[in-house]
Amino acid sequence: MATDQYVPVADRSELERDGQTVVSADGTAVALFHHQDTVYAVDNRCPHMGFPLAQGSVENGVLTCHWHHARFELAEGDTFDPWADDVQTFPVEIRDDTVYIDPNPEPNVPPATRWRNRLADGLQENLSLVMAKAVLGLDEADDGFQTPLETAVNFGTRYRAAGWGRGLTTVSYMADLFRTVGGRDRRRAMYTGVTAVADNCADEPPRFQQPAFENDRLPKARLKSWFRRNCEVRDADGAERCLLTAVDTLPPGEVTELLVTAATDHLYMNTSHTLDFINSALSTVEHLGWAEFAPQVLAATVPLLTDATRAEEQSAWRQPTDVAALCLDAHDRLPELVAAGAGATWTEPDGFVETLLSTDPAVIVEALCDAIAAGATRQELTDAVARAATRRVAYFDTGNEFNDWNTVHHTFVYANAAHELADRTDATELYRACFDGAMSVYLDRFLNSPRAPVPGPGDSTREPETIREDLLAAFDEQGAVDRAGRLVAEHFDADGDPTRLKRALGQGLLREDAGFHTNQHVGAAVRRFGAVSAAEERQLALVAGARYLAAHTPTRRESEQTFSIATRLHRGERLHEATDA
Numbered sequence: 001m002a003t004d005q006y007v008p009v010a011d012r013s014e015l016e017r018d019g020q021t022v023v024s025a026d027g028t029a030v031a032l033f034h035h036q037d038t039v040y041a042v043d044n045r046c047p048h049m050g051f052p053l054a055q056g057s058v059e060n061g062v063l064t065c066h067w068h069h070a071r072f073e074l075a076e077g078d079t080f081d082p083w084a085d086d087v088q089t090f091p092v093e094i095r096d097d098t099v100y101i102d103p104n105p106e107p108n109v110p111p112a113t114r115w116r117n118r119l120a121d122g123l124q125e126n127l128s129l130v131m132a133k134a135v136l137g138l139d140e141a142d143d144g145f146q147t148p149l150e151t152a153v154n155f156g157t158r159y160r161a162a163g164w165g166r167g168l169t170t171v172s173y174m175a176d177l178f179r180t181v182g183g184r185d186r187r188r189a190m191y192t193g194v195t196a197v198a199d200n201c202a203d204e205p206p207r208f209q210q211p212a213f214e215n216d217r218l219p220k221a222r223l224k225s226w227f228r229r230n231c232e233v234r235d236a237d238g239a240e241r242c243l244l245t246a247v248d249t250l251p252p253g254e255v256t257e258l259l260v261t262a263a264t265d266h267l268y269m270n271t272s273h274t275l276d277f278i279n280s281a282l283s284t285v286e287h288l289g290w291a292e293f294a295p296q297v298l299a300a301t302v303p304l305l306t307d308a309t310r311a312e313e314q315s316a317w318r319q320p321t322d323v324a325a326l327c328l329d330a331h332d333r334l335p336e337l338v339a340a341g342a343g344a345t346w347t348e349p350d351g352f353v354e355t356l357l358s359t360d361p362a363v364i365v366e367a368l369c370d371a372i373a374a375g376a377t378r379q380e381l382t383d384a385v386a387r388a389a390t391r392r393v394a395y396f397d398t399g400n401e402f403n404d405w406n407t408v409h410h411t412f413v414y415a416n417a418a419h420e421l422a423d424r425t426d427a428t429e430l431y432r433a434c435f436d437g438a439m440s441v442y443l444d445r446f447l448n449s450p451r452a453p454v455p456g457p458g459d460s461t462r463e464p465e466t467i468r469e470d471l472l473a474a475f476d477e478q479g480a481v482d483r484a485g486r487l488v489a490e491h492f493d494a495d496g497d498p499t500r501l502k503r504a505l506g507q508g509l510l511r512e513d514a515g516f517h518t519n520q521h522v523g524a525a526v527r528r529f530g531a532v533s534a535a536e537e538r539q540l541a542l543v544a545g546a547r548y549l550a551a552h553t554p555t556r557r558e559s560e561q562t563f564s565i566a567t568r569l570h571r572g573e574r575l576h577e578a579t580d581a
């Protein structure tokens with residue numbers, strides 16, 4: 001019995017004669033098929049890329065699209081090919097030889113659930129178009145980054161035995177950048193993050209999380225010493241059980257202390273990545289909620305500690321000057337230095353950052369020791385090292401080998417991570433990151449020889465909007481590194497709104513096939529901007545971000561092509577002028 005929702009759309013006999021046709025019902029183009037004495041109705045737009053399904057073939061209950069040959073079970077629309085998605089079907093009734101359909105059937109699941117499930121499918125199969133469509137669908141539900149971040153973290157922490165890697169770090173950086181950029185770039189940030197997780201997990205074995213210890217009365221000191229010992233001997237399972245017990249029984253600041261301590265028990269571990277990735281994991285837990293996400297997220301960071309390279313084992317840190325020994329000696333002196341500085345207020349000496357950029361590592365280490373003994377806080381000292389590290393990127397000479405961009409980049413993200421961690425823990429061990437970061441700044445010194453000119457105050461009369469357009473044009477050219485830096489400085493001179501400048505940087509980044517380091521660098525530059533208040537430091541942070549980005553653009557922009565296709569499909573635009581019958 002037909003209800004009021006059903007509308008007449010075709011003559012049944014004519015459909016039987018023709019086999020298939022297209023009708024319009026409530027503004028939707030619907031493909032009708034007469035197949036084996038039954039009438040079927042499906043959305044005429046192929047869910048993959050919109051090809052008219054009425055021009056497809058039906059055989060033995062299977063509808064095949066002619067563009068990329070996705071196949072669908074005709075009655076319910078389920079696809080045989082997960083990259084294509086299921087096609088919407090419509091209930092059919094025949095009355096008096098007339099075909100009626102219900103053009104607005106109740107969805108089987110709410111749209112937000114459907115898109116969340118599709119995002120999980122896309123992550124599982126590493127299907128970028130499926131993930132792009134899911135992100136757009138979720139954005140329509142006005143969910144912000146929450147669901148994409150949750151879904152990607154749930155997937156990434158389970159399906160990569162090696163734990164927290166580049167993918168999850170990228171999605172963490174993108175969750176921050178999401179707040180900076182606007183409109184379409186927010187959706188691109190989500191897409192960039194989730195696709196990075198899928199890519200990083202593709203073909204990887206899964207992870208099996210260890211349980212916490214039953215004993216929930218273990219004191220922090222014991223858990224800390226056990227955790228460090230297990231990390232020291234590279235026992236990942238033992239370390240994970242200690243850490244998960246700490247997560248269950250200690251407040252977040254004390255769990256962070258365990259992680260920071262283990263991450264600085266050796267020097268500059270994993271060439272900066274260990275400290276930066278742990279900071280990203282902690283930032284992600286803050287986004288998603290400690291109680292629900294800390295166990296799985298922090299457990300996934302353990303391989304960053306147990307499998308890490310250690311800078312003291314690398315010849316560059318041992319010869320010709322044994323800077324590793326300088327760091328390790330300073331680490332040993334920390335209790336005495338911190339005790340000396342207790343209650344004191346440090347005033348940063350004039351030229352302190354230039355001292356950190358100097359060519360004598362012993363002088364640098366002594367300057368840091370003196371600062372701690374004079375009461376320099378973790379925030380103050382990590383900030384000073386981050387200022388020095390920022391200059392290594394801002395001053396990077398383009399005559400260097402291209403790969404050396406990553407040398408200064410690693411120092412920059414390490415120093416930034418240490419500074420951000422100072423807000424998450426008051427562990428004495430965080431001072432160790434100041435020495436390690438400063439030695440990395442020292443080791444990078446030849447990459448500023450000569451220093452690239454950093455533009456000083458000028459007298460720009462141009463409109464900030466024009467300068468931002470020029471900046472985006474600079475990212476369209478190969479190697480417009482110094483020009484990009486100058487344009488950022490000019491934007492500050494012109495008193496342009498830095499929020500718009502950061503958005504332009506985000507736009508320049510998100511339209512590219514940016515690699516992990518480029519995503520990380522621009523994200524870190526934007527975060528550095530937010531971490532400092534002095535105009536010079538803010539400008540240098542964005543100069544560093546723009547110069548690094550300009551060195552790595554333009555790319556082929558393949559991912560932007562996929563994202564654009566998904567966007568057009570989402571808007572209902574037609575992608576293909578089908579001609580075959």
Ligand code: FES
Pocket residue numbers: 046047048049050051065066067068069070084
């Ligand atoms: S399979 Fe139908 S449009 Fe690609």
